[in-house]
Amino acid sequence: MKTLKLPAAMIGLTALLTACPSTTDTGGVTPPSPGSAVQATRVAGSVTGAPAAATRAVLIVGSDYDFANTGTVKGGVLDLPLTKAPDSRSMFNLTSGGGCTFTGSRTNDPSVALFTDVELFSEQIDSLAFATEQIVSGGTAPGSQVARLYSATAATVKGTVLCANPDGSKFTAALDVVLNSGWNALEYAETNSTLTLRSLGSSVRSELKATAYTPSVLVSLGSAVTITSDAGMSVPARLYQEGGYTGQVSLSTDVPGLTIEPSTVNLTATTLQSVQAQATAAYLKNLGVNPQRLDTNLTFKYSGNDNYSGSFRVIVKDTTGKQVGGGNGSLEVRKPGLTIGTCGSNYLELYPSKTASLNVCGYSVGNFSGPVTYSATGLPAGVTVTPVTQTLNGSSYLSLTFKSDATLKPGTYPITLTADGGTVKASASTELRVPAPTVNIAISSTSYYGQQIYQGGTAQLNVDVSTQNGFNGQTTLTVTGLPAGVTASPKTVTVTPGSTTTTAITLTATADATLGNSTIKVTSPDQSANSYGAETQLSVRPARAALGSTVGEAVGATSGLWAVTAMAYDSSSNAYRNTVTRFTTTGQSAASAAVASQNSLQLIRTTGGVIAFDSGFVKAPALIADDGTVTQLPAANLGNLTAFTRRADGQGRVWFVNTVYTGVGGTATSLKTWVPATGVITTVDSTANYGSGSYDAQLTLGADGKTLVYLGGYAGDALKIDTATGTVTKLDLLKSSGATSAAIAADGTIWFSAYGQLARLNADNTVNKFTAVQTGTLTGFDQSNPAVLWGSDTSNVYRIDTAATPAATTVNLGSVSKAILNAQGGVQVITNEYNGNTTTYYLSQLK
Known part of the structure; x- marks a missing residue:
């Protein structure tokens, strides 16, 4: 087997890895004759399995032949003396080049040519078989064989060569050789991606065994095939008889309508007659040409309706119908004719008892002109078409009219468009689609945000159902995609053509229905595939x-x-x-x-x-x-308030920041406390920058009342206040991070929101930002679960788990007025809803 094209470096070694491996199976019995002694400069001996017609021999590896040395085969005995150097194109460096890496010792990097098999030819230079010189005794590796290596110089090499194939795979050559200048005989063995070359021991004996090629026929066409009339075209052809193939064969093609004359050919054991042909046989063979052949003319004719341009294949079969060869060719059919196809839509949609048109285009081929009748065949029962005749001179554009009666059934039907120009015809496939009567479904939500339902409550899902394609009768509506705890019973409605039926489907939520948003859909077994608006968002909200x-x-x-x-x-x-x-x-x-x-x-x-x-x-x-x-x-005047705490601390004090006027154009902003029971107001600090007139300042008191966090808005600083000592500490990282709200954990850690995202101020004065966690405005830490932090914005409440890696659960509540911590745990949310006349406020609890 010779399958490799040899690469530029390690060419022979690579080829050996994909050549067919030789095998020797003695069945465990020592042959009575141990074979023949191996000669470095000659391949000689009886060849088991040699074809009787084999007369010539050369060395080969992969697809590379050594035509510098030729041998003979007589009566199955091979004699191939090796006296000349092979062609320089077969030479490669044994241990270097082409991305190969050598590891080991070497006295030289010789230029070598390596051959593993002997090619056996007929007298007509037809490849009949290849022979392998198998080692039957004295070898070092199971299944090893003798290879012939020509070296330009003497060298001793021991080591490994690692090479990469073009596909990225790798192989290794293990070398342990002492090479003479000239021809050498070596032991060769192959396993998977490794080959071994060793110098032969003195006791090595070998036998020659041949593997015959399967006879086949190769067809080579002398030119492209161009057909412009029914007469076809005759081209010179050569039928090469690979493996000495003889007998009658049939010729056909893989293009429908393309035939070959003669359709059968008798191949005999002909010989090359001319001296010139014999002299050039080896050269031709080296180019991949097999001289044993039949030279003839083949006529190709085309009976198809459509012109063609492209490749085709000649198929060769024996008398039993088995394919035994073939060849490739180029075909162009330019016979006068026409083509037909749809223009615009590639299908026709038709309803029962209706009329519809399909746009059709016709085109001339090979300068055809004349009257053409356009029609259609394969129509389903209940459909007729009106043929149209037009003169075609280059192109035509027309509409075919189809008419149906009431018996037409829904479905998709393949039909054929036809164009009849008398001597020329054409056709094209398309589809006739008869839509089934269906309904369109649309949810008419009561809110821009979709449908809402509250835990433990019900909601009405309003649905509009209209007919399409003449639907008339009842259809059953089902709601899918409902979250856990929400149910809806199927509802059957009656619809009539040309009208829309509006119905309400009741959704029911359990007290523990899963909170959050889901996409729900109303479906019907009669629903149109083009029905839009059957989906909406369902928001499950806490009871209110x-x-x-x-x-x-x-x-x-x-x-x-x-x-x-x-x-x-x-x-x-x-x-x-x-x-x-x-x-x-x-x-x-x-x-x-x-x-x-x-x-x-x-x-x-x-x-x-x-x-x-x-x-x-x-x-x-x-x-x-x-x-x-x-x-x-007691009366108290807190002055121009900038911020104040919404609850008193453990000592009954209310903390606040206010601004007072100190003179013409002068103001002072300071931190103070107010004891409502006594009316006493005390200034705690007036040195820090509280931001005079900051309208967006916030003052947050920790749950234990020990710590205050002041966010001074656009004008003031971010500050931390110890309520026991009145000590004020600047929090520059909160200011620079853009903090807009803060919460103080039970351990004193300050958490804050910046641009609606969560962040934490660490004890080492660093900040961790959790940009994937949405917070809104922070409400505070849960009074029952200290790891839970609550936040809200105008639509949502955020439950933030700060244990481990913080993560937030979002609950949509519509329009949120305020979120307030519940003393017993969780958060109380006040929402509002406007019904067009009045606004109603609601209270919900989240845990």
Whole structure:
């Protein structure tokens, strides 16, 4: 077997790895004759299995022949003397070149040529077989054979050569040779990607064994085939008889309508007659040409309707129909004719009892011109077509009209467009599609954001169903994609052609339905594939309780929350009368009180109740107990407030930052405390930069009341305050990071949000930013689970788990007014909803 084209470096070694390996199987019995002694400059001996017609021999490896030395085969006995150097193109450096790496010792890097087999030819230089000189005794490796190596110089080489093939694979050659200048006989063995070359021992004996080639026929065409008429074209052809093939063969092609005359050929054991042919036989063979052949003319004819340009293959079969060879050719058919095809849409859509048109184009081929009738065949029952005749002179554009009756059934039907020009015809395939009667489904959401449902509640999903393609009757609607805990029963509706039916599907959510957003879809077995609008977003939200139409300022309570629920002007007292209500966690009113003010009312949570004070400090503040009892407090004027804490610390103090005027154009901003019970106001610090007039400042009190974090907005610094000592520390990293809200963990660690993302100030004064964690504005750490941090924005609440790597769970609640920590754990969320007339406020609890 000779399959390799030899590469530039290590060419012979690479070729050996893909040549067929020789095998010797003695069955464990020592042959009575141990073969023949190996000669370095001659290959000689009886060849087992040599074809009777073999008369000539040369060395070979892969596809490389040594034509400098030729031998004879007589009666199966080979005699191939090696007296001349091989062609220089067969030479390569044994241990270097082509990306190969040698490891070992060498006296020289000789230029060598390596051959592993002997090619056996007929007298006509036809390859009949290859012979391998197999080692039968004295070898060092199982299955080894004798290879012939020509070396330009003497050398001793011992080591390994590692080479890479073009495909990236690697192989290794193990060398242990002492080379003479000239021809050498070596032991050669191959296993997978490794070959071995060794000098032969003195006791080595060998036998020659031949492997015959499978006889076949190679067809070579002398020119391309060009057909412009029914007469076809005759081209010179050579049928090479590989392996001495003889007998009758048939000739055909792989192009429908392309035939060969004669279709059968008789191949005989002919010989080359001319001296010139014999003299050039070896040269031709080296170029891959097999001189034993039949020279003849083959006529190609084409009966197809369509012209053709491209390659084709000649197929050679024996009398039993078995393929025994072939060849390739180039074909161009330019017979006068025409082609047909669709223009624009490549299919026709037709409904029962309707008429539809399909645009068709015709084109001349080979200057054809004349009248052409266009039509269609293969039409389904209930469909007819009106043929159209036009004169074709280059191109035609027309519409074929198809008509159906009421019996036409839905489906996709393959049909054939035809063009009949008398002596020439053409056809093309297309489809006739009859759509089934269907319905279109569209969800008409009550909100831009999709459909909402609350845990433990129900919601109505409004659906519009319209007909398409004449659908008339009932269809069943099913909602898919519902999250866990939400169900919807299928609903059957009746629809009629030309109308839209609107129906409502009831969604039901359990009390523990999975919170979050899901994409749901309304489907029907009769739904059109082009039905759009059947999907919407379903937002499952926590259960909610209505608080009324007015909820203003709100803070946490011992249980539930306090909120300003009404503000009405009392002309008799020239003041506003505010209603402050305490709601339970379930949204029930537990207590309420009336407080007068001249301006909007502010609330501060304190032990056992809430402090309500006039933001303009015209009216004295009041303490409202959890049962609704009101106690007036000493008057206090907190001045121009920049920020204040929404709850009192453990000592009953409210911390605040205010700005006072010190003269013409002068102001001073400082940190102070106010004890509502006594009315005492104390300045804690006036040296830090609190940012005079910063409208976006925030003052956050830690859960234990020991630490304050002040974010001074655009004008002030970020500060940390020890409430026991009044010590103020700048937090430059919070300022430079763009902190807009902060929360203090139970261990004193400061967490903050910057541009809506989570960050943490570490004890070593470094900052970790968790950019994948959305926070909104931080509300604070959970009162029951200290690892949970809460945040919110105008639509969502964020539950942030700060243990290990922080991660946030987002819960959409629609329009969020405020998020307030629940003293018993979790967060209380006030939302609002506008129904077109009034706004209603609701309370939800998240854990």
